[in-house]
Amino acid sequence: MGGAAGALLEVRDLHVSFDTEAGAVPAVRGVDLRVQRGETLAVVGESGCGKSVTALAILRLLDPSGRIERGAVRFDGQDLLGLSEPEMRALRGRRIGMVFQEPMTSLNPVFTVGDQIGEVLAIHRGLGKRERRAEAIRLLEKVGIPAAAERVDQYPHEMSGGMKQRVMIAIAIACEPEVLIADEPTTALDVTVQAQILDLLRALQQEMRMAIVLITHNLGVVAQFAQRVLVMYAGKIVERSDVATLFREPLHPYTRALLRALPSRSAHAERLVSIAGTVPSPLEYPPGCAFCARCPDVLPRCADDEPRLEGVEAGHAVACWLHAGTGAR
Amino acid sequence: MSGRWARGAWAVGAGLALLAGLAWLVGPSSALLLAAGLAAIGGVSWLPGRAVRVVGAALLAGTLFACGRGGLDAGPAAALALGVAALAARLLPVAALRRLAFAIPSLVLLVFVTTLLMYEAPGNPFAQERVASPQVEEALRAQYGVPRSGTAFFAVYMKRLLLDGSLGPAIKVQGRGVVDLLAPAVPISMALGLLALIIAVALGLLLGIRAGLRPQSAADYGSMGLAMLGISLPNFVIGAALMIVFALQLGWLPVAGWGGYAHLWLPAVTLALPYAAYIARLARSGTIEVMQQDFIRTARAKGLPERSVVLKHALKGALLPVVSFLGPAAAGILTGSFVVETLFGIPGMGQWFVKGALNRDYSVVLGTALFYATLITVFNLLVDLAYGWLDPRAVSEP
Numbered sequence: 001m002g003g004a005a006g007a008l009l010e011v012r013d014l015h016v017s018f019d020t021e022a023g024a025v026p027a028v029r030g031v032d033l034r035v036q037r038g039e040t041l042a043v044v045g046e047s048g049c050g051k052s053v054t055a056l057a058i059l060r061l062l063d064p065s066g067r068i069e070r071g072a073v074r075f076d077g078q079d080l081l082g083l084s085e086p087e088m089r090a091l092r093g094r095r096i097g098m099v100f101q102e103p104m105t106s107l108n109p110v111f112t113v114g115d116q117i118g119e120v121l122a123i124h125r126g127l128g129k130r131e132r133r134a135e136a137i138r139l140l141e142k143v144g145i146p147a148a149a150e151r152v153d154q155y156p157h158e159m160s161g162g163m164k165q166r167v168m169i170a171i172a173i174a175c176e177p178e179v180l181i182a183d184e185p186t187t188a189l190d191v192t193v194q195a196q197i198l199d200l201l202r203a204l205q206q207e208m209r210m211a212i213v214l215i216t217h218n219l220g221v222v223a224q225f226a227q228r229v230l231v232m233y234a235g236k237i238v239e240r241s242d243v244a245t246l247f248r249e250p251l252h253p254y255t256r257a258l259l260r261a262l263p264s265r266s267a268h269a270e271r272l273v274s275i276a277g278t279v280p281s282p283l284e285y286p287p288g289c290a291f292c293a294r295c296p297d298v299l300p301r302c303a304d305d306e307p308r309l310e311g312v313e314a315g316h317a318v319a320c321w322l323h324a325g326t327g328a329r
Numbered sequence: 330m331s332g333r334w335a336r337g338a339w340a341v342g343a344g345l346a347l348l349a350g351l352a353w354l355v356g357p358s359s360a361l362l363l364a365a366g367l368a369a370i371g372g373v374s375w376l377p378g379r380a381v382r383v384v385g386a387a388l389l390a391g392t393l394f395a396c397g398r399g400g401l402d403a404g405p406a407a408a409l410a411l412g413v414a415a416l417a418a419r420l421l422p423v424a425a426l427r428r429l430a431f432a433i434p435s436l437v438l439l440v441f442v443t444t445l446l447m448y449e450a451p452g453n454p455f456a457q458e459r460v461a462s463p464q465v466e467e468a469l470r471a472q473y474g475v476p477r478s479g480t481a482f483f484a485v486y487m488k489r490l491l492l493d494g495s496l497g498p499a500i501k502v503q504g505r506g507v508v509d510l511l512a513p514a515v516p517i518s519m520a521l522g523l524l525a526l527i528i529a530v531a532l533g534l535l536l537g538i539r540a541g542l543r544p545q546s547a548a549d550y551g552s553m554g555l556a557m558l559g560i561s562l563p564n565f566v567i568g569a570a571l572m573i574v575f576a577l578q579l580g581w582l583p584v585a586g587w588g589g590y591a592h593l594w595l596p597a598v599t600l601a602l603p604y605a606a607y608i609a610r611l612a613r614s615g616t617i618e619v620m621q622q623d624f625i626r627t628a629r630a631k632g633l634p635e636r637s638v639v640l641k642h643a644l645k646g647a648l649l650p651v652v653s654f655l656g657p658a659a660a661g662i663l664t665g666s667f668v669v670e671t672l673f674g675i676p677g678m679g680q681w682f683v684k685g686a687l688n689r690d691y692s693v694v695l696g697t698a699l700f701y702a703t704l705i706t707v708f709n710l711l712v713d714l715a716y717g718w719l720d721p722r723a724v725s726e727p
Contacts, residue, residue, distance in 0.1 A: 089633070092631065094632060108628070110645045124632060155722070171627070
């Protein structure tokens with residue numbers, strides 16, 4: 001897979017591990033991803049597969065116990081892992097924005113939302129006090145908060161969850177970033193609010209032409225929103241494809257299982273389908289494919305021999321022995 | 330339903346038992362008065378807003394009148410008190426007036442209880458080795474306004490306080506009033522207490538936040554070890570150690586006695602250290618907790634420098650446990666100053682508190698008690714206000 005030249009954000013062979021009492025636990029094991037300007041890339045996987053850690057590692061916001069072992073993160077030609085902390089701070093919130101999963105706890109309860117939006121405007125755009133307030137109101141209106149001029153002086157606890165997530169989005173887009181990393185932006189919200197937030201993100205993306213990295217475990221959200229998808233399992237990418245192909249022709253047994261597990265309208269009143277078995281503990285990943293213990297189509301070599309991510313056709317790659325060597329490289 | 334009835338029955342039973350205990354201790358009429366006072370104060374919580382405005386303003390007017398009478402005639406004092414109270418009723422929020430309506434009767438109740446306890450203690454101001462004749466004792470009692478029963482004394486004392494704004498004559502120091510005795514001591518004790526409080530807060534926050542930002546580091550173990558020492562060592566040991574090092578060995582500061590504000594440093598540090606240690610521990614745990622919050626990650630994702638992340642986003646949260654401790658800490662520092670004042674020979678309030686109690690000088694005891702109680706009440710009020718500012722979720726009534 002060549003063609004890296006035009007990528008706005010590029011992650012190559014990223015390895016992240018966490019120091020625990022049981023030793024270093026690998027969380028991300030060689031992730032590659034590329035985001036072009038203006039596109040939406042979805043990263044899908046269940047909890048603990050390393051998708052959020054990848055996002056935090058891109059912005060170098062990992063907890064002190066987390067360590068980037070190896071790999072490269074390039075943004076607009078710069079090597080982010082080589083930047084000094086002040087250079088990195090100049091990017092965060094200005095050229096790369098981030099929205100988190102928990103709007104309830106991601107805003108500071110003791111400052112008004114206006115203050116919290118204003119902070120970004122002060123450090124990255126150098127706005128004065130009065131300008132900040134006016135701009136904060138404009139941003140609140142932009143993310144669809146009614147009566148923004150009153151809401152700007154409210155505290156987070158005076159707002160609903162969806163409203164808080166809108167405030168988080170207002171903070172993230174305050175400087176018109178080129179990339180917005182949205183880590184499970186709708187997971188903590190109820191379904192109707194989820195759709196509103198996704199619509200808002202889409203509208204903002206079209207207006208500002210920003211790229212979005214959408215991290216989610218919800219394939220429904222992926223289908224609505226993204227152009228390309230990465231499926232992650234146990235710290236690795238197991239399948240990479242555009243959205244239409246992935247839903248039409250999933251190749252990796254894990255992806256297929258995920259799609260089967262989606263509740264469908266025709267199969268109502270039946271039991272929900274689940275994937276048998278559990279994700280292996282990061283302390284005991286097998287030498288081969290991490291999915292082999294749960295895989296319905298497991299081959300003899302799977303447990304010991306690790307499949308690499310290989311292209312099977314243009315824009316579609318999978319890490320699975322079932323499909324190894326089947327397509328054009 | 331039955332649960333509520335059971336709880337009600339328990340409450341009534343407990344109340345009656347308390348009353349019986351009190352009656353046995355202080356006599357039935359005093360016990361009833363005490364119970365009524367407690368009920369009245371508790372009842373303030375259920376008063377509707379409008380009634381709170383009236384009651385709070387009336388109590389404020391009474392207090393202001395008493396204070397004003399210290400220096401003014403009855404007319405101007407009354408005018409001043411009514412004017413300010415009327416303004417307060419209009420302008421102050423109900424929550425503030427409710428606190429006043431709670432605090433002022435509490436102080437009155439405090440005087441009452443202190444009186445009862447003083448009268449329960451053996452002896453009286455006029456008991457001497459040479460027994461005075463009953464006529465002489467009666468004459469002295471009449472002159473100083475000290476009847477034989479506690480409740481009667483309370484009535485005399487409150488009447489004098491409210492109408493004349495006077496804390497009464499000192500019984501054992503002839504020809505001088507309690508106010509005259511305490512006036513020179515107050516600024517010294519206040520300076521000592523305030524300095525100690527500032528040292529305790531500044532030192533405690535500095536050590537605690539530093540430790541909390543890097544738990545399990547050398548700075549953490551160092552400051553927490555220091556804190557453990559500060560909490561464990563009694564202040565007469567700390568005081569003596571400080572005297573030996575800074576006064577005797579190094580000769581930087583005076584050993585003890587009073588001759589100016591340089592004499593305040595050693596006692597203030599002695600008084601402050603245990604509280605600095607507590608504050609450091611609270612600030613440490615507060616900092617550790619707040620630094621794990623999601624909004625700290627948000628602040629970093631905005632591109633804020635670490636300094637702003639800590640000083641702006643973490644500090645308010647880290648301060649909350651410290652601020653709740655400041656009320657009791659201030660009380661402790663103020664009352665703790667008795668020991669330290671004695672140790673360092675400082676002519677503050679502490680000497681009068683001790684002398685008054687030993688001499689059974691009722692007016693002096695009540696004067697000092699009332700003074701400290703007022704101070705602690707005011708301080709708790711300030712802590713409440715600070716809490717509301719630090720945490721907007723601690724909603725007060727409109």
